[in-house]
Amino acid sequence: MITSLKKVESNKKNALKSTGPKTVKGKNVVKWNALKHGLLSAEVVIDKGDGVEDKTEFKKMFSQLREDLHSVGILEEMLVERIAICYWRLRRVIRCENGEIRRGVDNIIWDSATNKYEKFQFDRKYIELDEQRNNIQKTSYGINYLIEELDEIKALIEEVGYISEDIKKKLIKNFGTDVMSLTVSCLFIQKLTEHYDQETESNLEIDKKPLPEKSKKLLLNVINDKEKKLKAMKDALKENETNELDSNWESLYLPSKEAVDKIIRYETTIERQLYRAITQLERLQSKRKFDFGFVS
Numbered sequence: 071m072i073t074s075l076k077k078v079e080s081n082k083k084n085a086l087k088s089t090g091p092k093t094v095k096g097k098n099v100v101k102w103n104a105l106k107h108g109l110l111s112a113e114v115v116i117d118k119g120d121g122v123e124d125k126t127e128f129k130k131m132f133s134q135l136r137e138d139l140h141s142v143g144i145l146e147e148m149l150v151e152r153i154a155i156c157y158w159r160l161r162r163v164i165r166c167e168n169g170e171i172r173r174g175v176d177n178i179i180w181d182s183a184t185n186k187y188e189k190f191q192f193d194r195k196y197i198e199l200d201e202q203r204n205n206i207q208k209t210s211y212g213i214n215y216l217i218e219e220l221d222e223i224k225a226l227i228e229e230v231g232y233i234s235e236d237i238k239k240k241l242i243k244n245f246g247t248d249v250m251s252l253t254v255s256c257l258f259i260q261k262l263t264e265h266y267d268q269e270t271e272s273n274l275e276i277d278k279k280p281l282p283e284k285s286k287k288l289l290l291n292v293i294n295d296k297e298k299k300l301k302a303m304k305d306a307l308k309e310n311e312t313n314e315l316d317s318n319w320e321s322l323y324l325p326s327k328e329a330v331d332k333i334i335r336y337e338t339t340i341e342r343q344l345y346r347a348i349t350q351l352e353r354l355q356s357k358r359k360f361d362f363g364f365v366s
Contacts, residue, residue, distance in 0.1 A: 114128070114155045114158055114159070115128045115158070128154070128158055131154055131157070131158070132150070132151065132154040135150050135153060135154050135157075136150050139153075139351065140355070141351075142355075142358065145354065146351060146354055146355065146358075149347050149350055149351040149354065150351065152343070152347040153344060153347045153348060153351070156340050156341075156343050156344035156347060157344065159340050160337065160340050160341070160344070163333055163336060163337045163340070166333055166336075167325060167329075167333055170325035170326070170329040170333075171322060171323060171324075171325055174322040174325065174326070175319055175322050178315075178318050178319070178322060179315065179319075182315055182318070186209055186211060186311075187211060189205070189209070190206070190209055190211035190212050190215070193205040193206050193212065194206065194212070194215060197243060197244060198243055200246065203244070203245075203246055206244075207303070208307070209307060209311070210304050210307045210308045210311060213300050213301075213303050213304040213307060214304060216244060216245075216300055217297060217300050217301060217304070219240060219244050220293055220296065220297045220300070221297075222240070223237055223240055223241065223293060224290060224293055224294075227286065227289065227290060227293075228290075231286060232260065232286075233256055233257065233260050233289070238253075238257070241253040241256060241257075252292070252293070252296050255292050256289055256292060256293070259285060259288055259289045259292065260285070260289065262285065
C-alpha cells in the first residue's frame with residue numbers, strides 16, 4: 071500500500087508531539103532499550119552457578135553511567151558500556167581479595183585446631199612417657215582430658231572407698247610417680263591409715279580396705295585441689311591459645327604474595343582498559359561538541 075505524502079507529513083507532526091511513555095510501568099519497559107546494543111553486557115554478568123551476580127544491579131549502574139556521561143549514539147554508548155564493564159570487573163577484584171583473606175583465615179583456624187588435637191591424641195596415646203605426660207599439660211585439650219580423668223578417679227573412690235589397683239594405675243599413667251606428683255600424695259594418705267609391713271611398703275602394695283571417712287575426705291580434698299589448679303591452667307592456656315590465634319588472623323589480613331601478584335596484574339589490566347575507554351569517550355564527545363558548535 072502506497073502512503074500519501076499528506077499522510078507522511080501527518081505522521082511526522084504526530085511523532086514530534088510524542089514525549090514517550092508517561093507511566094512508571096511504561097518507563098520501566100523502555101529504559102533498557104539502549105542495552106539492546108550491549109552485546110558485552112549480556113556476557114559480563116554471571117547469571118548461573120554459585121557465583122551468580124545481580125544483572126539488575128549491573129543494568130542500573132549502566133543506566134546511571136549513561137545519564138552521567140551523556141552518551142549520544144551507539145559509539146559513545148559502546149564506550150560507556152566498556153566503562154561499566156571495567157567497573158564491574160574491578161568489583162570482582164575486591165571480592166577476590168576478600169575471598170583470599172577469608173580462605174587464609176579459615177584455613178589457619180582449621181589447621182590450628184586440627185594440629186593441636188592431633189598432637190594431643192598422640193601425647194595421650196603415649197602418656198606413660200614423661201615427655202608426652204608433660205606435653206599433655208601444655209594445651210587446653212590435654213588439661214581438659216586430665217580434669218575428666220580426675221572426675222572419674224573421684225567417682226571411683228566414692229564408690230569403692232579406697233585407692234584400688236585400677237585407680238592407682240590411672241594416677242600413675244596420668245600424673246607419674248615423681249616425689250611431688252598427685253600419685254605419691256594420694257598413696258601416702260592411704261598408707262597413713264593402713265597396717266602394713268616393710269615388705270608391703272617397699273612394693274607399694276595397698277590394702278583392699280575402705281579408708282576411714284576422715285582419710286577418704288582428705289584424699290578427695292587433695293584431688294580437688296589438683297583439679298582446681300588444672301582448671302586455672304586450662305583457662306590461662308585457653309586465653310593464650312586464643313591470643314595466638316588472633317595474632318595469626320591479623321597476620322593474614324593481607325593475601326599471600328602469589329595472590330597479591332595475581333590480583334595486581336588483573337586490576338592493572340582492567341584499570342588500563344577503564345582509563346582508555348574514558349579517554350576515548352572524552353575525545354569523542356569533545357569532537358562531537360566541536361562539530362556541533364561549528365555546524366551551528
